[in-house]
Amino acid sequence: xxxxxxxxxxxxxVTYMELDCPEIARKAKPGQFVMVRPDERGxxxxxxxxxxxxxxGTVTIMYQRVGVTTQKLDLLNAGDNxxxxxxxxxxxxxVEGARRAMVIGGGVGSAIxxxxxxxxxxxxxxxxxxxxxxxxxxxxxxxxxxxxxxxLYITTDDGTYGxxxxxxxxxxxxxxxGRQYDLVIxxxxxxxxxxxxxxxxxxxxxxxxxxxxxxxxxxxxxxCCRVRVGGQTKFACVDGPDFDGHQVDYDELIIRNSVYRAQxxxxxxxxxxxxxxxxxxxxxxxxx
Amino acid sequence: xxxxxxxxxxxxxxxxxxxxQNFQEVALGYTPEMAVxxxxxxxxxxxxxxxxxxxxxxxxPDFIARVADGDFEAAYQIITSxxxxxxxxxxxxxxxxxxxxxxxxxVKGEPVAIGRLERFVADWHLAHHAQPAQPAQPNNxxxxxxxxxxxxxxxxxxxxxQQGYAVTLFEAFHTIGGVLVxxxxxxxxxxxxxxxxxxxxxxxxxxxxxxxxxxxVLTLDELFQQGYQAIFLATxxxxxxxxxxxxxxxxxxxxxxxxxxxxxxxxAWREEYDTPLPSGKTVAVVGGGNVAMDAARCARRLGAEVHxxxxxxxxxxxxRAEEVEHAMEEGIHFHFLTNPTAVIDDGAGRACxxxxxxxxxxxxxxxxxxxxxxxxxxxxxxxxxxxVMALGTSPNPLIRMADESLEVNRxxxxxxxxxxxxxxxEGVYAGGDAVTGAATVILAMGAGKKAAxxxxxxxxxNQQV
Numbered sequence: 001x002x003x004x005x006x007x008x009x010x011x012x013x014v015t016y017m018e019l020d021c022p023e024i025a026r027k028a029k030p031g032q033f034v035m036v037r038p039d040e041r042g043x044x045x046x047x048x049x050x051x052x053x054x055x056x057g058t059v060t061i062m063y064q065r066v067g068v069t070t071q072k073l074d075l076l077n078a079g080d081n082x083x084x085x086x087x088x089x090x091x092x093x094x095v096e097g098a099r100r101a102m103v104i105g106g107g108v109g110s111a112i113x114x115x116x117x118x119x120x121x122x123x124x125x126x127x128x129x130x131x132x133x134x135x136x137x138x139x140x141x142x143x144x145x146x147x148x149x150x151x152l153y154i155t156t157d158d159g160t161y162g163x164x165x166x167x168x169x170x171x172x173x174x175x176x177x178g179r180q181y182d183l184v185i186x187x188x189x190x191x192x193x194x195x196x197x198x199x200x201x202x203x204x205x206x207x208x209x210x211x212x213x214x215x216x217x218x219x220x221x222x223x224c225c226r227v228r229v230g231g232q233t234k235f236a237c238v239d240g241p242d243f244d245g246h247q248v249d250y251d252e253l254i255i256r257n258s259v260y261r262a263q264x265x266x267x268x269x270x271x272x273x274x275x276x277x278x279x280x281x282x283x284x285x286x287x288x
Numbered sequence: 289x290x291x292x293x294x295x296x297x298x299x300x301x302x303x304x305x306x307x308x309q310n311f312q313e314v315a316l317g318y319t320p321e322m323a324v325x326x327x328x329x330x331x332x333x334x335x336x337x338x339x340x341x342x343x344x345x346x347x348x349p350d351f352i353a354r355v356a357d358g359d360f361e362a363a364y365q366i367i368t369s370x371x372x373x374x375x376x377x378x379x380x381x382x383x384x385x386x387x388x389x390x391x392x393x394x395v396k397g398e399p400v401a402i403g404r405l406e407r408f409v410a411d412w413h414l415a416h417h418a419q420p421a422q423p424a425q426p427n428n429x430x431x432x433x434x435x436x437x438x439x440x441x442x443x444x445x446x447x448x449x450q451q452g453y454a455v456t457l458f459e460a461f462h463t464i465g466g467v468l469v470x471x472x473x474x475x476x477x478x479x480x481x482x483x484x485x486x487x488x489x490x491x492x493x494x495x496x497x498x499x500x501x502x503x504x505v506l507t508l509d510e511l512f513q514q515g516y517q518a519i520f521l522a523t524x525x526x527x528x529x530x531x532x533x534x535x536x537x538x539x540x541x542x543x544x545x546x547x548x549x550x551x552x553x554x555x556a557w558r559e560e561y562d563t564p565l566p567s568g569k570t571v572a573v574v575g576g577g578n579v580a581m582d583a584a585r586c587a588r589r590l591g592a593e594v595h596x597x598x599x600x601x602x603x604x605x606x607x608r609a610e611e612v613e614h615a616m617e618e619g620i621h622f623h624f625l626t627n628p629t630a631v632i633d634d635g636a637g638r639a640c641x642x643x644x645x646x647x648x649x650x651x652x653x654x655x656x657x658x659x660x661x662x663x664x665x666x667x668x669x670x671x672x673x674x675x676v677m678a679l680g681t682s683p684n685p686l687i688r689m690a691d692e693s694l695e696v697n698r699x700x701x702x703x704x705x706x707x708x709x710x711x712x713x714e715g716v717y718a719g720g721d722a723v724t725g726a727a728t729v730i731l732a733m734g735a736g737k738k739a740a741x742x743x744x745x746x747x748x749x750n751q752q753v
Contacts, residue, residue, distance in 0.1 A: 023505050037462060043554065043562040068562050084462045086499045216549050216563075219460045219501055220684050221470075221526035223543035233530055233537075238685055252537040255637030259539040260564040 001081035005058055010140040014064050014108050015074055016050075022057030024049075024087050030119045031093030031210065031242050034059065035218040037084040038072045045069045046215045046237075048112040048187075049088060059085075062111035067264050089218045090241045093208060098125050098183035102174075103149070104167050104196055105131040106188025107138065112210065113187040114141050114148070121148040128181070129153070130170050132192070136161035168195035181205055186245060190254050197245035207245035211236050213256055228252050296398040297326040304617040308588050311474045311557070314614055315379070318408040320360070327355035329393060330400050337390035338402060343734035344371045348387060348402055355405055364413040367406060372421075372446035372488075373439070373733060375414060375481045378407025380472060380578075381730045382608045414484060420491035423452050430747040433458060433516040435502045435687070438466020439729045440720025441522035442485060443736030444743075449492035451744060456495040456516070458502050461553065464489075466524055467729070470553040471545070473582050475589070476611075503686035508694075508716060517750065518715045518743045521702060522736065525721035527682040531574070535631030536677070540639035542566060544575070544583045544678035551586050568592050568674025572642050574628055575678030576600065581611040583676045584620045594620045595670060599627040599647050599660045625649070627660065629667070631675055642670040681726045701725055708742035709735060717743055 003020040010016050024034060033048045045067075051060035063070045076082060093116060095101070101120050105113030110131040121127045127148065132155040133139050139161055145152050153170050154162030163170065171184070184207045186196040193209040200207045213236050216222040220238035227234055228249035234240065300316040301307075307314050318326065330352040338348045347366050354363035367374045383389075383403035391399030430453055434445045437459035445455045463469055465482040490496065500506070502523075511519055528543035530536050547566055550556040554563035571587040573580050576598035587594045596615065598605060601624045605612055616622065625647040634640035646666035649658035683700045695703040695712035702711050702718040709717045719735030721727055 023500075027505055041555075041561045043564075072562075084499050086460065086462075086501060087504070089501065089504055216546055216554065217461065217526075219504075219526070220686060221528075222546035222549050223528040223530070224546045226530070226537065228537055233532075235527070238527075238689075249537070255539050256537060258637070263564045263567065 001083055002085045004076055004078050004080050004082065005056075007076075007078050010062060010111060011138045013138065014062055014111060014140055016060065016062050016111075017073070018051075018058045018060045019082060019085060020057060021059045021085055021087075024059050024085065025052045025054045025057045028052040028054075028059060028088040029092030030095075030115045032088035032090045033218070033241060034061065034085050034087030035089065035215070036061070036069075036073065036082060036086075038069060038076065039083050042072055042083065043069045044084070044216060044218070046089075046212070046218055048210065048212075048241075049115070050111050051115050051118075059087075062108065064108040086218065089237060091239075093185065093210075093242050095120060095123075095125070095183060095185075098206075100126045100181050101128070101183040101185065102171065102181045103127060103129045104171065104184065104186045104188070105129070106167055106186075106192040107133060109188030109192070109210075110145075111140060113185065114144055116185050116187070117145060118148040126150055128174075128179075130155065130167045132156070132167035132170075132188075133161070134158065166195065167192060168199050171196060172199045175199065175203055183208070184245075185210070190250055190257065193245060194248075194250040197248070201246050208242045209245040209248060211241050211243060211248065211253065213253060214259065227256075292393075292397070294329055296329065296401045297322045297404075299401070299404055304614075304619070307475065308618040309591075311589055313478055314475050315610075317411055318404055320358070320408075320412070323355050323360075323405060323408040323412075324358055326401050326405060327352045330356070331392055333392055337392065338387040338400075341387045341390035343386065343730045344377075344737055346371050346374075346387075346406070351409065352400065352402070352405060355409060360409055360412045361416070363409045367409060370737075371733070372443055372450070373485060374406050375410035376439070376468060376477065376485070377730050377733065378403050378405075378410055379477050379481075380728075382728060384609050386730070414481075420484075421446075421450065421488040423450055423492050430454065430518070430751065431456070431516045432743060432747075433502075433511045433519045434522065435519065436460075436466060436522035436524055436720070436722070437464035437496070438522060438524050438720065438732065439468060440524075440722075440732035440736040440739075441466070441520065442489070443733040444520045444522065444719070444740045445489055445494050445736075446485075446492065447737055447740035448743065449489065449494045451740075453744065453747070454493065454495075456497060457489065458500045458506075459496070459498045460501045462498050463553070464496060464498065470549045471579065471582065472729075473548070473552055473586055475585070476582065501686065503690040508687070508691050508713070512715070517747055518717065520709075520736075520739050520743060521687060521711070521716065521718040521722055522720045522732070523684045523687055523722045525681040525701075525724075525726040526684045528677070529679045529681060530677055531628065531679060533628060533630050535633060535639065538631055538633055538639045539637050540566075540568065540673055541631055541675045542677065544573070544579045544676050545681065547583050547676045548579070548586065551590075557586075557590060565590070566674060568672070570672045571595070571674040571676060572597050572628070572670060572672040573676045573678055574598075575680075576605040576607060577678060577680070578607045578611055579680075580676075580678035581607045581615050583678050585611075585615055585618060587674070587676070588615075588618050588620055592674070595623055595672065596620055597623045597626050597628060597642070597644065597670070599625065600649065600658070601625055604649075604657060623670075625660065627662070628675070632669070639673060639675055640671070642672050642675055644668055644670055681721075683722050683725065699725055707738075708745075709739040710742060710746075715746070
C-alpha cells in the first residue's frame with residue numbers, strides 16, 4: 001500500500017499529495033494517470049500524474065475535492081497509506097518535434113498542466129503558459145509555472161487577479177497578435193478545452209486535449225471511458241487520454257461525464273456526516 | 289447394471305420469485321444422498337466419451353464411482369489430479385455441450401449430471417477440509433511470471449506451484465479472479481470460492497502481486513531481467529465491443545463489462561460501497577451469451593424490468609441452457625430475432641428508446657450458423673432507459689502495445705503453437721481468451737494447464753543444460 005509522503009493544500013479546494021510508489025515513478029511520463037482507490041469500500045478513480053521523481057520513488061497527484069472519493073482521500077495525511085494506486089496508465093503526451101509550445105490549464109487542470117510545461121521547458125522547447133481560474137483565491141502553482149516557461153499569463157473569470165476573461169480569449173488575443181506556436185496542450189474543464197480547440201483550429205495548430213472521462217478499471221476493460229474522436233469510438237484509458245482537440249466530440253463527453261451526477265450529489269450528502277465522523281476519528285487518532 | 293429409466297436428480301434451487309430479489313446463489317447443490325443417487329446412474333463406460341468432451345480431461349467415471357461409494361474425498365483427489373478449480377468449473381462450465389453432450393445415457397434419456405456431481409464433490413471437500421492445498425514437491429529453482437489472474441492464469445499458477453515451481457501471479461485489479469470476480473455474478477459463482485482458491489495458491493507458495501499492470505509498469509524484458517525464466521500471458525479478452533449504431537455514447541448505455549464490474553467487483557449494489565450503480569428502471573440487454581444472461585439477471589435483481597434482445601433465435605443462443613432457463617424463470621422478457629439499430633436520445637443526452645428491427649434467419653454462414661437478416665420495414669421502438677451491450681470482447685491491447693516482438697493475429701490475439709502454447713518469443717507462453725478471443729472459463733483453464741506443462745518441460749530442459 002503506497003504511503004503518503006507529503007500532503008499540502010494548493011488552494012482552498014485543491015490538494016497536493018506525494019505518494020511513495022517507486023515502480024510507478026520509474027515509468028511515469030507526462031500525460032499518464034493512476035487509478036486510485038482510497039479504501040476497501042471506495043470507488044476507483046483516475047487521477048493524472050502531476051509530477052514524479054524516479055530517484056525518490058514518488059508520484060504526485062493533485063486533486064480537487066469534488067466527490068466522495070476525493071473527500072475520503074483528503075481525510076488521509078502524511079504517513080497514512082492509500083489502499084490501491086495503479087499505474088502509470090494511458091499513453092504519454094506526444095510532444096516530439098515541438099519547438100514553440102503553449103500549455104493551457106483551467107482550474108485544477110492547471111495543476112496537471114504543470115508537468116507538461118516543466119517537461120517541455122526542460123527539454124529546450126520554448127514554452128508559454130496560460131492558466132485560468134474562477135477567482136484569485138484559487139490561483140495555484142504560479143511560482144512553479146514562472147520557473148518553467150518564457151511567458152506566463154493568468155486569467156480570472158472575475159478579474160480579481162491577472163487579466164479578466166477566459167484562457168481561450170487570451171490565447172485568441174496572442175494568436176491574433178501574431179504569436180506562433182506549433183503545439184498547444186489544453187487541460188481543464190471540457191468546455192474550456194473545446195474553446196481552446198476552436199481558437200486554434202483556423203490556425204491549424206496541433207492541439208492536444210487531455211480528456212477526463214469516467215473510468216472504472218483504466219486498463220481497457222470496461223468501456224466506460226469511451227469517447228468519439230474523428231467519428232470513431234476510442235477508449236481514453238488505452239488510446240488516450242490525450243487526443244487531437246480538433247477531432248473530439250465534446251458534447252458527447254459532457255453527457256457521458258454527467259451520467260452519475262444525481263447519484264454523486266446524493267452520495268455526497270449522505271456521506272457528509274460519515275465523512276465528518278471519519279475526520280473526527282482521524283483527528284483523535286492524531287492527538288494520541 | 290444401472291437403471292436405464294431413472295431420470296437425473298434435479299438440482300435444488302432458490303425459488304425464482306425470491307431469488308430475483310437477492311444475489312445469493314441460485315443453484316443450492318446436491319445433498320450427499322442426491323449425489324450418491326445420481327452417481328448410480330453412471331454406466332462406467334469402457335471408453336468414456338465424457339472424458340474426451342472435457343477440455344481438462346477430468347477422469348469422470350473414476351470420480352463418479354467414488355461418489356457412488358460415498359468416498360467423496362477420494363473423488364475430490366481424482367478430480368483435482370487434472371482440474372485444480374472444480375468448485376468453479378462445476379458451476380460455470382457449459383456441460384451440456386461438453387462432457388454431458390457425450391454421455392451415452394443422453395442418447396435415449398438424460399445424461400448423468402456430471403457438472404452437478406463435480407460441484408458437489410468440490411463443495412464437500414471445501415466444507416470438510418479446512419487445510420489449503422500443499423505443493424507436491426518443493427523444487428524452487430525456476431521462477432515463472434503468470435500475467436493475469438483469471439481462469440487461465442489461476443490454473444497455470446496452480447499447476448506450476450503444485451509441482452514446486454516458484455510462481456508470481458500478476459494482476460491489474462486489486463483482487464485476483466479476473467472474469468470470475470468482475471464478470472460472473474455472486475448468484476452464479478460465490479466469491480468465497482475464488483477467495484479459497486487464493487488461499488490455496490498462497491499456501492502453494494505463489495506470490496500474488498495485485499495492482500500490477502504488466503505492459504505499463506513492467507515490460508516482458510524487465511520480467512526476464514528480474515530473474516523470471518518463463519512468462520505466461522493470460523491477459524484475457526477484456527476490451528468490450530460495441531455495435532457502432534447511433535446513440536451508443538448516450539448516458540444510460542453501458543458495455544456489459546462496465547455494468548457487471550460496477551455490480552460484482554465494486555459492489556455498487558451494496559449501499560456501503562461508493563461506486564455509483566447503474567440505476568435503470570427499464571433495461572435492454574443486447575446479446576445472447578452468458579455475459580448477456582449475467583447482465584440481464586443482475587439488472588433484474590436491482591429491480592428493473594429487463595428485456596433481452598438477441599438477433600437470432602433461442603436455439604442459436606450461445607449461453608448455457610441453464611442460464612437461459614433461469615433468466616426466463618426470473619421474469620426476463622426475451623425478444624428473439626430482434627436487432628437494435630439506434631439508441632434514441634431523450635433530448636437531454638439520456639437513452640429513452642431502443643430502435644429495433646425484426647430479423648429472420650437465412651442461409652448458414654461459414655461457421656454453420658444461420659445468418660440473421662433484417663425484415664424490411666419492421667422497425668419498432670422499445671422504451672428503455674438503460675441499454676447494456678453484451679456483444680463480446682476483444683483481447684486486451686496493453687501487452688502487445690508494449691512489446692512489439694510478440695506475434696498477434698488480425699484480431700489482436702497472441703499467436704501460439706497449439707501444442708505448447710508458446711508465443712513467437714522464447715520463454716513466453718500465452719493462453720485463454722488472450723489467444724482464442726472471448727471463450728469459456730473451462731477452455732481458458734485447459735489452456736492454463738497445457739501451458740503449465742509446456743513451461744515445466746521448457747524449464748526442465750534448460751535446467752539440464
